[in-house]
Amino acid sequence: MNITHTHSPRVVPSTDPRDPEWDAWVARHPQPHPEQSSGWGDAQRIRGWEPCRWTLREGDRLLGGVQVLVRPAPRLGHVAYIQRGPLLLEEAAHLAPLLLQTLRTAAAQRRWAYLSMVLPYQGGPSEAALRAAGYFPQPALLPPQTSEAATLVVDLTPPEEEILARMRRTTRRYIRQGQERGLLIRSGSESDLDTFGQLMLALCARRGVRSNIPAGEFLHRVWQAFHPGGHIRLFLAQHDARPIAGLIVLALGTWARAWRIGWSGEAPDLRPNESLYWAAMRWARESGHRHFDFMGFETNLARALAEGRQPSPSSLSSLAQFKLGLGGIPMVLRPFQCRFFHPLVQLLLRAGGHRLLDWPPLRRLLPRRLLAGAHAG
Template sequence: MNQTRPQQVAWDAGLADLAQPPPLLQSWGHGEVQAEEGWRVERINLPQGQASVLLQGRRPFARAYVPRGPVPTSEAALGGLVAWARNSGLARLRVEPEAPSELGPVLHRLGFHPSQAIQPKHTLIVPLASDEVMLASFKAKHRYNIRLALKRGVGVEEGREPEELHRQTQATAARQGIALLSTAQYRARLAKLAWCRTYVARHEGRPLAAILVAHFGGRAYYLFGGSSGEQRELQPTYAAQWAAMRAARDAGCRDYDLWGIPPEPDPDHPWFGLWQFKIGFGGRQTTYCGAWDLELSRWRARGAGGPAQLAGRARQTFTRQAL
């Protein structure tokens, strides 16, 4: 279980003072998860902001990645981060701010250029409200499926079940030909994030689906999910999402980030099924500015490897989803 330390409290409180909601991926706990998975983490107090920086490689060939940061996404904070990176002798800096595309001109002025996104660039954020208000905002099919699951006796348990989450996500990963996390990686998130739980949908004691949800700074995040594929007619994935949304609302969260959708409803897109599932929960479609790279030294950056290598390393440990 997560043991809160004074440094963690101060860091997360500082983020909350700088942005509302503060980004989960800049939280102290998220840095602890990434440290366990092989990154070096440096938490930087900038002149006008904060940045949790993930480092790969050794100086002078080190590369840095700042997921959903710095905080705030101001020119002053970005400039302070660039100055820190130069003074630290880094070869390359990648940022992926939680900011709209309008930040692009600022990043260009600071010498950044667009790169391959690691985190979801497009997402859907669902406002949390009373049961009646939320259900009314969902598509009719989603309301029907939620009520069907409840009527047919699908129950959802909130807890810490990394083994069951792994079993469910592995079943989905096998069907879709994708890679998801290990049991140990799920366990680390449950232990180290400020608030993180599994929601397991069961029917007559048999687990049918599971999701992983984190809360931070008044926002809930659906990070991972999967289902065995058994008894899909009972709609266990809808029941799990509904339970997580209601629990987040009751815990004081204002909204629920569904963590990634395709850029448009293209039936040929490999994530079209994900689009259909998530868009039915209503909410606000949000697009971020994506990832941006700054080459701090051309010869050292060549020695450090290209941006694609950093992206590949990041994707080994950052979030993916399945249904």
């Protein structure tokens, strides 16, 4: 049902580094993504991103809004990045074009060359509104190339025994054996973040990938943004009084999200990661959250499972087996969207030139900063 207008809807810029009213609204939204909070945007400044924010209002009532991260790109002007937005109340979905027009105006005024939009899990602008505003599904060549296009979600509303029963039998055994063999799971504080950062980098090194967030000061900024409201939790697995693995959870509204994990590789027989995730799920459930999000899963596998196709266990990666063992339900997310703002580029794309963006040799022609620097983690 559409809103009955007593005031004309309007878009208002939010210029303060922290916006408590917006953050409280994001936390109440059915899709409360932490990347849309002002604290997240403020933390990203240390990485060279400048947050911009607009709220959609009718009178004094907040109906929606969007936070955009912007950074300079050599020879291009600026690149802009929306993580899990725009957010809109369901009853205000028809006002999405007003927000999209605001972004177009900002792009012209602030010299944005390119915008990448990673949509909320559900809701946000419709496909028709995005097409009408010049957006198109983002080719794999363009950034961000590491955001998840699928995820797993655990329903936290049943009793603990039922949540455990949905896990694989081997996963339940690993959790029980960890407890029996002296693995301790404890809550961490800001003083443990540097240790966690080393665990995170160690896990990335073993997987042969680069971490898309830095350890060190950035972790502290994120902690300082979310800890005062109780929206961040660090879990550490200890063996012989030494942390060997850790998990950071970001929690807003009804959702708790496994944001980052780290593991030194020590004591693999104790399976510390299964125990970490179970401790995080228990805490999230006891804290009133209803969904536990793994924040990433193999897209093709998620699509197959959602369609009822069961792959053979031998075809699954160890990471996929680990996550599926914890009982999550696959969710395939909406395709990323993007838009170029130069009129000639837009004309070329409308003529079918977007197919060139799927051409691998084009990677050599695009600025490295555009390809590598547009993911905000």
